[in-house]
Amino acid sequence: MASRAVVVVPHQLQREEGKQKKVAGEGKNRQVLQDISNLVVTAPAAQGKINAKLPAPSEKNKKPVIGIINGGPTAGKSGVAKKAEAAVNEKSAVSGRKSREGASRKNARAFTSILSARSKAACGLTSKPKDPKVDIDAADADNELAVVEYLDEIYQFYKLTEDENRVHEYMALQPEINAKMRSILVDWLIEVHHKFELMPETLYLTINLVDRFLSVKVVPRRELQLVGISSMLLASKYEEIWAPEVNDFVCISDNAYGKEKVLVMEKAILGKLGWCLTVPTTYVFLVRYIKASSAPSDDELMENMVYFLAELSLMHYSATILYCPSMMAASAVYVARCTLDRTPFWTETLKHHTGYSEDELMDCAKLFHTFHSAAADSKLKAVYNKFCSPQHGAVALLSPAGGNLSAK
Incomplete structure (x- = not known):
């Protein structure tokens, strides 16, 4: 059946217009429908929209439905059709309102979050991105001698075994020796080590052997220097490619001890320590931690400063036992x-490789800061003079940490 055009009566338009004004007055928060002109649609098109929501009417009750899109006057509509169209229009209006509200809520910040952000900024608590953890072994990936695949496990093993050969309070067992005498011996050994141009590993192992031996054997004061040169002889044989001869140590000690006494003491040290010379000294960890601190580039000034502080600590009995x-x-x-002034003072990379947080290091770090502050005025100047030279960056001449550390 062909569709018929519907003529809209003027008084119907007036009633419909009044009805729309009344609805707009009752609810101002409802979206105003847009005027997309009085396009007249035929019954099949309108019926298609209705049938999307309602079951298809029977052929007996089927009537042509003609109306104006978006709320215009309608003619020939059943009551169900009018309700359905009104529901569709209302649904579209509500959905439009919700979409606008959702967009505005998405872009808007809560008042509480704004106040919190301002408070944090005022207190200096603004969150800063953490420094990324650096792969310090990336440059050595192709170096077979670096054994990058095993480094983490090796240092885990060092951390587990370092307490096995660690010395504790032993001066109470030594009736003729005190901490000051030990400091004088270590200061002299550092000077001898520097004169012989030995490897750093040799120095740290020498001091380790001295402390371990003194912790298990009572030594007379007259033999303390003998323990020192015999320990350095052992450490040189263990670490050096070309170790000094026994006569070199006899000569450096001004012939205070003969060759036979040095060899006898060497044997006594090995016997008391069970021939255990493979121990994780401070130097073993220094190499790794300096690499973690300087990554991704080398920092010679940092390296010299670290060695200066570490050798200062060797002279102090308190640091060794604590x-x-x-x-x-x-x-x-x-x-x-x-x-x-390398900021940040403690990085995520250092925390990962050392296993220590900044707070855990604070007591020991303050002790090291004390050693540095007193180095220039100390009578024992072997370490200070060594690191005043340009060869070691003259780091001993630099001022101590000052406010950077003392303020903590």
Whole structure:
């Protein structure tokens, strides 16, 4: 059946217009429908929209439905059709309102979050991105001698075994020796080590052997220097490619001890320590932690400062008995970074490789800071003079950390 055009009566338009004004007055928050002109649609098109929501009417009751889109006057509509069309229009209006509200809520910030952000900014608590953890072994990936695949496991093993050969309070067992005498011996051994141009590993192992032997054997004062040169002889044989001869140590001690006495003491040290020379000294950890501190590039000034602080700590008995080698190495790196103003003072990379947080290092770091502050005025100047030379960056001449560390 062909569709018929519907003529809209003027008084119907007036009633419909009044009805729309009344609805707009009752609810101002409802969206105003847009006027997209009085397009007249035929019954099949309108019926298609209705049938999307309602079951298809029977052929008997089917009537042509003609109306104006978006709320215009309608003619020939059944009551169900009018309700359905009104529901569709209302649904579209509500959905439009919700979409606008959702967009505005999405873009708007809550008042509480704005106040919190301003408070944090005023207190200096604005969150800063963490420094990324650096792969310090990336440059050595192709170096077979670096054994990058095993480094993490090796240092985990060092951390587990460092307490096995660590010395504790032993001066109470030595009736003729005190901490000051030990400091004088270590100062002299550092000077001998520097004169013989030995490897750093040799120095740290020498001091380890001296302390371990003194912790298990009572030594007369007259033999303390003999223990020192015999320990350095052992460490040189263990670490050096070309170790000094026994006569070199006899000569450097001004012939205070003969060759036979040096060899007898060497044998006594090995016997008391069970021939155990493979121990994780502070130097073992220093190498790794300096690499973690300087990554991704080398920093010679930082390296010299760390070694300066670490060798200062070798002379102090208090540091040796209070802290394990790994903590002493980590503290030396931390104080060096504070002294040279390398910010941040403690990074995520260092925390990962050392296993220590900044707070855990603070007591040991303050002790190292004390050693640095007193180095220039100390009578024992072997370490200070060594690191005043340009060869070691003259780091001993730099001012201590000051406010960077003392303020903590």
